Amino acid sequence: MVAEAKKARKESAQGVTNGKAPPPESPVRKPRADSLRNRERLLVAARQVFAAGGTGASLEAVARDAGVGIGTLYRHFPTREALFQAVYAREVDELVALAEALAEEVEPVSAIRRWLHGMVRMVATKRGMLAALEPALETSQPLFSASSARMQQAAGGLLQRGVELGAIRDDVSAEDVMRAVLGICYIRQDDGWQARTIRLLDIFVDGLVVLR
Amino acid sequence: MVAEAKKARKESAQGVTNGKAPPPESPVRKPRADSLRNRERLLVAARQVFAAGGTGASLEAVARDAGVGIGTLYRHFPTREALFQAVYAREVDELVALAEALAEEVEPVSAIRRWLHGMVRMVATKRGMLAALEPALETSQPLFSASSARMQQAAGGLLQRGVELGAIRDDVSAEDVMRAVLGICYIRQDDGWQARTIRLLDIFVDGLVVLR
DNA sequence: TTAATATACGGAGGTCGCCTCCGTTTAGCA
């Protein structure tokens, strides 16, 4: 949560790779096998290192564990956040899928509750997920991370449905809700965290419900 | 999570300077004037540096701005959190006082709302406050920081009153509420932050209210 | 005033993590 200046610097280096239009049909060389292999190794190592050492764990440790140079890590994942997102993409997928399933099967308010519970369950074991989601909420840039955008969209869908059915108040955006939810999840992971967090989220949802 | 070992080390290095038993009743020397002066300078510098550079700003910058050696900073404030707390003690005082005033004057639910609004207003300009409050919620230690303990107590008072009057649900602790509130305040400070945060907190309070 | 001494000062320096840069290696392709 300290690295705001750094991020800005990097962001600007992103979409500039094509100064001139590249051969419209690039010959598209097959990606190198070692590159793919290293990327995979890095993801495995990162998942483990983050699980053990928390979100702030050393990236050099990740590279070391992966048996790879630090330069290679940075080539594959230019920022810590990029790595978070790649590591937790699977989890985000699951949650998005859950949201879609719930939207079709369940009454809207319970759908929201259940979705949040699912999120808590996941965060309980994959703490880094929050880190993958949070940075996009932290900057005021319009550039959203893919993960957060998808999560926010999932939340938005559930919310929207509730609003249309008159069950959920309409004066709050998906973005804000995600912010509150992440915030509530964010602090303190210890014994009893899961149960207490679920209770707090339920209370928040109570506040979202119309008709009192 | 990592700073615990260090602290312990520090503690034990204290009383070894005297090879022979010292006068059991220490004569209590007056604290040195330069010490007091430096402490004050550090607080002033820290307040400014944190305001400008955020919570993660360099402590060496603080020392530099204060015109003081880095060693002096660490002697006065052994941890970053200690410094936060000293810097924002005044703000915490204000909020505690506000809670007490509101408890006597206002209907309990509005009291809670107004208190939270006051908190948001304060955090809007003194971002570091959150950092002063958060660490105590983050560790699972029974050792609470003075600031958080007082805030939590203030929140507890308001809550308790609401519960007794049957206006607030009784299945949630002050600690949990503070956690949720800090979490909601935590992420993202930008244009419109204040208004949106207040709305989210109001929603949360709606969830706390009994009788729906 | 002065001497004694407890107390505080300051910053050099060891450690660590971040990130870049560039010489070297290697996989894919013809």
Next chain:
DNA sequence: TGCTAAACGGAGGCGACCTCCGTATATTAA
């Protein structure tokens, strides 16, 4: 089998953290 784009890796510069200890000074006692 060679050519070359692509990828590798790690040295090294930087900045921050924090400790340690020789030096300086405020306070107290004489």
